[in-house]
Amino acid sequence: MTTLGDSFLTAWQLVAAADTRLAGIVWLSLRVSFAATLIACVVGMPIGALLAVGRFPGRRVLIVLFNGLMGLPPVVVGLLVYLLLSRAGPLGAFGLLFSPTAMVIAQAILVTPIVAALTRQVIADEWAEYREQLRSLGASRSRAAATLLWDGRFSLSTAALAGFGRAIAEVGAVMIVGGNIDGVTRVMTTTIALETSKGDLPLALALGLVLIAVVLSINAVAYAVRGWAERKWG
Amino acid sequence: MIFRRLFCSALAVAGLLGAGSTRAEERFITVSSTTSTEQSGLFGHLLPAFEKASGIKVRVVALGTGQALDLARRGDADVVFVHDKTAEEKFIAEGFGVKRQEVMYNDFIVVGPKADPAKAHGTNGRDILEGLRRIEATKAPFVSRGDKSGTHAAELRYWKAAGIDLDKAKGPWYRDTGSGMGPALNTAASMNAYILADRGTWLSFKNRGELAIIVEGDTKLFNQYGVILVNPAKHPHVKQADGQKFIDWVVAAEGQQAIASYKIGGEQLFFPNAKP
Structure with a gap:
């Protein structure tokens, strides 16, 4: 396959040339998806923990709901956020459409259920183990949820990484709410889609390889940091 | 409480990242x-x-x-x-x-397989309506944008002008892709199908495969x-x-x-x- 060979070569050349435009696109991708993941963790982790520990009516329904929402189609989320932020929509006055902020919002909505559902699983396992102990200390359920979240912080990094992976890989939502505007909202995935449209398949694949390399490095760094932190504070 | 502080600082960081360099001014x-x-x-x-x-x-x-x-x-x-x-x-x-x-x-062109199995090129390669009639008659694969774009609207006008009722003529040969010009060209290239394209996208399109221009230069293609x-x-x-x-x-x-x-x-x- 010449295309594959070409792509590896092009990918290497792109990286070696330290192309500033490419760097800008990669940086925007990272910025947007990192911000979205951060919001998703702040919102999703407490929800997940409460779902694991809490006892309230509708809890099971919510668990199924969050598990199901992990499969939210990005295009639908994009469309929803688009209609909200559009000038004709309820939040149109803020003029946020076609901005990185709009992309963060869309990705955060996409990723929050993933973080919440995975957190619930992690915390539920811990809860089963430490339930008696926490109870004997007289901890309330929300106090217990907070303690378990802190206790499981290393395991929870996987939930955050899963969310980040989903955010940085999706194209449907950012394409709609960002508009793939050159230099403003063009990220890795929309660039790949654009180059595919132009029929420049080797370049599109090369950009894909760069994206995969970036995601792999982030995971490697996260893994190393986790190991180091666990040794130090675990 | 530690969580509240974490919460606030995380939101602040997220806000900075999201809005960082939008340069509002x-x-x-x-x-x-x-x-x-x-x-x-x-x-x-x-x-x-x-x-x-x-x-x-x-x-x-x-x-x-x-x-x-x-x-x-x-x-x-x-x-x-x-x-x-x-x-x-x-x-x-x-x-x-x-x-x-x-x-x-600019102008539209009909792109199709070099071998032109439907003989859509005709006598001089300048008659769009005759070209479409021949494609329909031989049921040669044809890719349509199908996305309410300007090119799609033009394609529908040409079929109508050629006297072909697409609703009746549609069959497996007519592929409605619902995609932009580039993706539709990619589909046509991989299926060796005919397609109506704008010249600009065709000229800059790189993944041509076996496709070539079959009909061009008709004043109707303006x-x-x-x-x-x-x-x-x-x-x-x-x-x-x-x-x-x-x-x-x-x-x-x-x-x-x-x-x-x-x-x-x-x-x-x-x-x-x-x-x-």
Whole structure:
């Protein structure tokens, strides 16, 4: 396959040339998806923990709901956020459409259920183990949820990484709410889609390889940091 | 409590990351346009010249003509730059646009397998209607954009003019892809199918496979582009002054020359024809 060979070569050349435009696109991708993941963790982790520990009516329904929402189609989320932020929509006055902020919002909505559902699983396992102990200390359920979240912080990094992976890989939502505007909202995935449209398949694949390399490095760094932190504070 | 502090700082960081370099004070307009102008590389050539002359950045959202007009109807663009006269006039009549000005034209072509199994080339390769009739008669694979774009609207007009009722004639040979010009060309290349394309996208398209131009040069294949300022009376936030500046520039000598000077492989893609 010449295309594959070409792509590896092009990918290497792109990286070696330290192309500033490419760097800008990669940086925007990272910025947007990192911000979205951060919001998703702040919102999703407490929800997940409460779902694991809490006892309230509708809890099971919510668990199924969050598990199901992990499969939210990005295009639908994009469309929803688009209609909200559009000038004709309820939040149109803020003029946020076609901005990185709009992309963060869309990705955060996409990723929050993933973080919440995975957190619930992690915390539920811990809860089963430490339930008696926490109870004997007289901890309330929300106090217990907070303690378990802190206790499981290393395991929870996987939930955050899963969310980040989903955010940085999706194209449907950012394409709609960002508009793939050159230099403003063009990220890795929309660039790949654009180059595919132009029929420049080797370049599109090369950009894909760069994206995969970036995601792999982030995971490697996260893994190393986790190991180091666990040794130090675990 | 530690969680509250974490919560607040995380939100602050997220806000910074998200809004970091949007440069709110940057002067820009949003133009909704077509995939043909974006993917042919015209905007990459044209806009830097305008930005240099005016100091106004142009943010292009590239969609099919139908979607581009809908986007403007909701007030999400300041200017539309598209190619479907009928739809554009409807847009004006509904009060969403101020005035339609013609900017440039290029032409549509029928692209298909080099071997031309349907003999759509005909006697001189200049008759679009005869070409389509032959494709339909032989049920040769044909890829349609099917996305309400300007090119899709033109394709439907040609079928009608050729006397073919698509609703009846449609079969497995007619592939409705619902995609932009480039993706549709990719599909046609991999299926060795016929397709109606705009010349600009075809010239800059790289994944041609076994495809070649089969029909071109028919006067019916003329493809006119127009530019319209979105009506500030409907959407008060429209950047009227800066949008009008862009329109004035693109129909004036400077913009028209910039359009004419865009070439790929020595071939001119768009022909300026604004009326002063």
